[in-house]
Amino acid sequence: MKNTIQVLRALALTLLLVVFCNTAKAEKRRSEMExxxxxxxxxxxxxxxxxxxxxxxxxxxxxxxxxxxxxxxxxxxxxxxxxxxxxxxxxxxxxxxxxxxxxxxxxxxxxxxxxxxPAPLVEDLKITRDVVFAKPGVKTLKYDVYSPKGAEDLPMIVIIHGGGWSSNNEDIMRGLAWELTKGNQYVVASVDYRWINNGDEDPNSMHELLEDVFGAIAHIQENAAKYGGNPKRIAVTGDSAGGHLSASAAIFVTKIGDGGYGNGTYEFMPTYMPKGKSADDVQQEMTAAIKAAAPSYGVFDVAPLDQFIQQKDAAYREGLSPIKAVPQASERSVPHFLVRGTEDGLIPHAAVKAYTDELKSKGQRAEYLQVEGAGHAFFDWKPDARTRATFEKYGVPYAEKMKDFFDSVFY
CATH class of the missing domain: 2.10.70 (Complement Module; domain 1)
Known part of the structure; x- marks a missing residue:
């Protein structure tokens, strides 16, 4: 009996020691985690x-x-x-x-x-941040405006950011905005949109992102005078996914309508609609206003984008592929300026050239420049030193060339 009690006491002490050690370890881990x-x-x-x-x-x-x-x-x-x-x-x-x-x-x-x-980049600008234009889901959609001080009736450039249609926001394009406002000839707006396949209870689809872009442009046009811009003189640009969306905005603006997107009708209803205006009103005003496009290292045929587009309907995808709908220049002129880095591992030269060739075949003006040594996303501006150095090396000089192109259209 005595031996049994001693054994039980030993077991109890052992259990206490185990508990104590585990508690101490847990407290240490908790302390480290905090x-x-x-x-x-x-x-x-x-x-x-x-x-x-x-x-x-x-x-x-x-x-x-x-x-x-x-x-x-x-x-x-x-x-x-x-x-x-x-x-x-x-x-x-x-x-x-x-x-x-x-x-x-x-x-x-x-x-x-x-x-x-450097102060000269922004000292002559009035920067209006986070202008909300819509909230179609959980993400509030907004844009930033870069207006030369004292601006009146200037042409407007709308920038659409990249990020695989599923990341980043309008802030990433501010470096390009600074460059395009040099000389005080343009009001620049950098816009955001929903991210594809996430962010809401029902996954966002590619056509809805373009509807966000059209909504942003409609809101910018409605408030252009406030920013010193002319709502009837607009250019669109963007890089990577924004290259696709900016080309799409320029090409598919005539498809704005209230018929819905799918089931035989492929029309885009802007996320924001000015009060008192119909979809047809917005379509006509925006079509007349968009004078040029500068889609940088973008996608122009979405046929192979299975990782981003769940819809398998060929007509759905064709309705989002600018290369499939380039108008004859005699019907509607949309001059294009395109760039791509020679070391871009995401966007092949052949894809950009195919779009350029299609534009030219329809009589459209199209300038395509390859940036020697540049990779993807050289128009981005992020906090890290590498991204900013890349922008300084490639983004700044080719933003100047883009601006020269816009000058040739508007001035």
Whole structure:
């Protein structure tokens, strides 16, 4: 009996020790999980402060609210305060803030920084951010406007961003917007749209993204005077997925209507409709207004895009393929300016050339330039140094060529 009691006591002590060790390990893991590594990027042409100050090892308790204040050096302006975390479609995701002071809550490992740009890029601009034009699903759709100060009745350029039709927003095109507003000859609007196959209870379809683009243009036209723009003189541009959507906007604008998209009728109903106007009114006004297109390294035939388009109907896909619907120039002139990097691994030269050749076969003006040494997405502007350097090397000079093309159309 005595031996039995001793055995039971030993078992009890062993169990207590196991529980204690497991609890200690759990507490250690919990403690480790509640702190995250915060890394600061040394800024150029400006400075920023973080409050409260970070500990020497950079480990910050989860839920801590950091206040970031940025200050530009003389001759420079603040572009953004940002933080970057791992994850997302491209491996990392950055969150950007355009005020000199912002608050960031630590909830994962992150890198925090601030970027500064030469003041002349933006000192003559009035930038209107986050103009909401529609909310067809869970995502609020908006655009930014870059207006030269004192602008009146200037032609307008609408930029449509890329990102595989399923990532990014209008902010990624601001570098191109700065370049196109040089010389104070254009008002530029950078627009957003729903992401394909996600974001809502029913997956978003490709035609709905184009309806968002048409909705944004309709809203921009309605408010053009407010921005100093002329609603009857519009060009569209965009890169990658935005290259497809901008070419589609230029080619399929005549298909705006209220008949629905599918089942034998393929018409686009803009996500935003001005009050008192019918789909036919909007179609006629927008068709007359769009004077040129500059789709960069885009897709012009969506036939092979099974990973993005669930619909197998050939007519559905043809109705979203600009190459299938280029009008005769004698019926409607839509001059095009196209670029592609020679090292672009996503968009083949043959695909862009085929669209260029189709445009020319219909009597349309089409200029196609290959950018020697450039890869994909060189018109993008993101916080990381590599993307910004790529934009400086390739985006800036070819934005100037794009602007020269628009000048030849509007001036």
């Amino acid at each position: 702190s995250f590594k915060v890394t600061l990027v040394d800024p150029e042409n400006g400075s920023f402060t973080v409050s409260p100050a970070l500990p020497a090892d950079g480990m910050v308790e989860a839920g801590t609210e950091l206040t970031i204040k940025a200050k530009a050096n003389s001759g420079y302006s603040l572009d953004e305060i940002y933080y970057t975390v791992k994850g997302g479609m491209w491996g990392t995701t950055s969150y950007e803030f355009f005020e000199k002071k912002t608050k960031i809550t630590v909830d994962k490992d992150m890198t925090i920084g601030a970027n500064f740009i």
